[in-house]
Amino acid sequence: MEHRIDQIKKQLHAQSYKLTPQREATVRVLLEREEDHLSAEDIYLLVKEKAPEIGLATVYRTLELLSELKIVDKINFGDGVSRYDLRKEGAEHFHHHLVCIECGSVEEIENDLLGDVEKIVERDWGFQVKDHRLTFHGICRKCHDGTTTLKK
Amino acid sequence: MEHRIDQIKKQLHAQSYKLTPQREATVRVLLEREEDHLSAEDIYLLVKEKAPEIGLATVYRTLELLSELKIVDKINFGDGVSRYDLRKEGAEHFHHHLVCIECGSVEEIENDLLGDVEKIVERDWGFQVKDHRLTFHGICRKCHDGTTTLKK
DNA sequence: ACTTAAACTATAATGATTATAAATATAAAA
DNA sequence: TTTTATATTTATAATCATTATAGTTTAAGT
Numbered sequence: 219m220e221h222r223i224d225q226i227k228k229q230l231h232a233q234s235y236k237l238t239p240q241r242e243a244t245v246r247v248l249l250e251r252e253e254d255h256l257s258a259e260d261i262y263l264l265v266k267e268k269a270p271e272i273g274l275a276t277v278y279r280t281l282e283l284l285s286e287l288k289i290v291d292k293i294n295f296g297d298g299v300s301r302y303d304l305r306k307e308g309a310e311h312f313h314h315h316l317v318c319i320e321c322g323s324v325e326e327i328e329n330d331l332l333g334d335v336e337k338i339v340e341r342d343w344g345f346q347v348k349d350h351r352l353t354f355h356g357i358c359r360k361c362h363d364g365t366t367t368l369k370k
Numbered sequence: 371m372e373h374r375i376d377q378i379k380k381q382l383h384a385q386s387y388k389l390t391p392q393r394e395a396t397v398r399v400l401l402e403r404e405e406d407h408l409s410a411e412d413i414y415l416l417v418k419e420k421a422p423e424i425g426l427a428t429v430y431r432t433l434e435l436l437s438e439l440k441i442v443d444k445i446n447f448g449d450g451v452s453r454y455d456l457r458k459e460g461a462e463h464f465h466h467h468l469v470c471i472e473c474g475s476v477e478e479i480e481n482d483l484l485g486d487v488e489k490i491v492e493r494d495w496g497f498q499v500k501d502h503r504l505t506f507h508g509i510c511r512k513c514h515d516g517t518t519t520l521k522k
Numbered sequence: 523a524c525t526t527a528a529a530c531t532a533t534a535a536t537g538a539t540t541a542t543a544a545a546t547a548t549a550a551a552a
Numbered sequence: 553t554t555t556t557a558t559a560t561t562t563a564t565a566a567t568c569a570t571t572a573t574a575g576t577t578t579a580a581g582t
Contacts, residue, residue, distance in 0.1 A: 296446045344511035359496035425531045
């Protein structure tokens, strides 16, 4: 944890940004709740527990900054809210989402599903791929096994 | 054009919805500007040119309905606006987007890039894929050729 | 024509996000 | 250390996209 914070601190400094207490508090929440796809509001509330004086706008600004620096991923499931995830240390961007249209659950999968596909896009369309977003919509295991009672 | 309208009319009737004049006007705009990734606001303004008495909320409701019936695709490039495209007649959902991070252009490509990938997801994660969204972010041909002056 | 439900317009309300102003902290220069 | 300049912050207002509501109109079925 402290190691990761330190890493991020250096990355910020390298681009002449500071790791202010507010920013650190935000990063800590993201670290604790890694992979939780938290919204800005969620993060704001969690940060507030530790540092009640922090403002929502600051959280937004921090998330925007971290997102520009590729420290967090800003993702969008089309539900009108942006969600933020801290990137795994040095991770390539090989994670994708399975959104269940029954129960609304979101599972994240790690797999370089698109390595070849990106090559095709670069070759056939002359488009230099820097990043991608891939989301599958369908029925999750629980829902088609009938082993869930969750409904949105 | 008229053929497609007729088709949509039947599809609506089949689910006991009517093709009201407002809905028809909306569909006509989408037909005329196919593949244009119009926002609800864009569509509203275009519809208004033909039928000035139509309301924004109606356009939203119509788009929502058409989207549920899979007549239009509701897409989201993460720019805070939903965009709507009429699906091509009987088309499978094999189109993907190339969003240029230089000039902001959006190109649409048609290709079953993910046929195999979907099979992998179903097999390895037990997730029944019904649909997917795939967007690549990168540098478009124009921008890395330096043949464009467009900047966002 | 009469009844009922669906669809409509206009507008208010909401929710997420961004912009602004004033205050505070931090770093750099003198 | 004081001064000055710059970043960052909080609090709050504003904005933008979208959704909900109230009252009205339209159309279908009887």
